[in-house]
Amino acid sequence: MIHIKTPEQIEAMRVAGRISAKVLRKTGELVRPGITTLELDRFAENLIRLEGARPAFLGYGGFKGSICASINDQIVHGVPSNEVVLTEGDIISIDTGGVMEGWYGDNAATFAVGEIDAQTAKLLEVTEQALWAGIEAALVGARLGDIGHAVQSVAEAAGFGVVREYVGHGIGREMHEDPIVPNFGRKGSGAKLKAGMVLAIEPMINAGSYKTKGPFDDGWIVYTADGSRSAHFEKTLALTADGPDILTRE
Ligand code: MG
Numbered sequence: 001m002i003h004i005k006t007p008e009q010i011e012a013m014r015v016a017g018r019i020s021a022k023v024l025r026k027t028g029e030l031v032r033p034g035i036t037t038l039e040l041d042r043f044a045e046n047l048i049r050l051e052g053a054r055p056a057f058l059g060y061g062g063f064k065g066s067i068c069a070s071i072n073d074q075i076v077h078g079v080p081s082n083e084v085v086l087t088e089g090d091i092i093s094i095d096t097g098g099v100m101e102g103w104y105g106d107n108a109a110t111f112a113v114g115e116i117d118a119q120t121a122k123l124l125e126v127t128e129q130a131l132w133a134g135i136e137a138a139l140v141g142a143r144l145g146d147i148g149h150a151v152q153s154v155a156e157a158a159g160f161g162v163v164r165e166y167v168g169h170g171i172g173r174e175m176h177e178d179p180i181v182p183n184f185g186r187k188g189s190g191a192k193l194k195a196g197m198v199l200a201i202e203p204m205i206n207a208g209s210y211k212t213k214g215p216f217d218d219g220w221i222v223y224t225a226d227g228s229r230s231a232h233f234e235k236t237l238a239l240t241a242d243g244p245d246i247l248t249r250e
Helices: 007-029 037-050 118-136 144-157
Strands: 067-071 074-076 091-096 098-100 107-112 168-170 177-181 198-201 204-206 222-224 230-232 235-240 243-246
Touching: 007 037, 007 091, 007 098, 007 107, 007 235, 037 067, 037 091, 074 091, 074 204, 074 230, 091 118, 091 230, 107 118, 107 230, 118 144, 118 198, 118 204, 118 230, 118 235, 118 243, 144 177, 144 198, 177 198
Parallel strands: none
Antiparallel strands: 067 074, 067 091, 074 222, 091 107, 168 177, 168 198, 198 235, 204 230, 235 243
16 A cells, blocks of 8 residues: 655655765765775764664664665675675665654665776766656656656666666655555556655666576675676655655755
8 A cells, every 4th residue: 555645744754864865975975995884884873873863774674784785796785794895996885764753764875986997887877867767757647667667768778787676665654665666667557656655766777687696695685696786776755746856865
């Protein structure tokens, strides 16, 4: 069931969204060669709590971090670790969110560690463009498939693969609510988009094949099947008659 939020509830979600955006930005500013993903996680957790929120991811399904830190060929759900040391040329997707007054925020971005090669830089650029294309398609009266179609068109035009098994989602009192928001789809298909829906749109785009593998023994980390790199950007937005209203921004 899709929960439609009132304007007051959207304002409450904006508080969680603003904190989530600040934590993502400031954690991203720490990304550099030599730092561990556990250090990034500790920083993010402290900042979320300083802002008066609770980490949305910590303890979720038993997850041990306040961020998902997914490097290189890891698509999503990277587990923060003091054994993962970032190296020049890596990329890292940081996915994080806070809960405030029971409302969730969720956002992600992929950061370069020092200098990255041109193909990887293109992957990051195209994935962010694909997210914006999806956001621009999130119009009242359009359909869910229009969002997926917009994301997929941008990614595939650049020759990249769109992950199928992991998707965006509704968000509100729960981190994952209906509907699922695929990053692929047909124009004009799926549920009609209504004012008051709040969605997390999050393209996961691979430099190679869209296929995934894992999770393996750790129970979490999802990899590209072919070892190619993967990028991930995400924002939480409310649908309004005036167009998409991004909640995860400062
Ligand atoms: Mg999400």
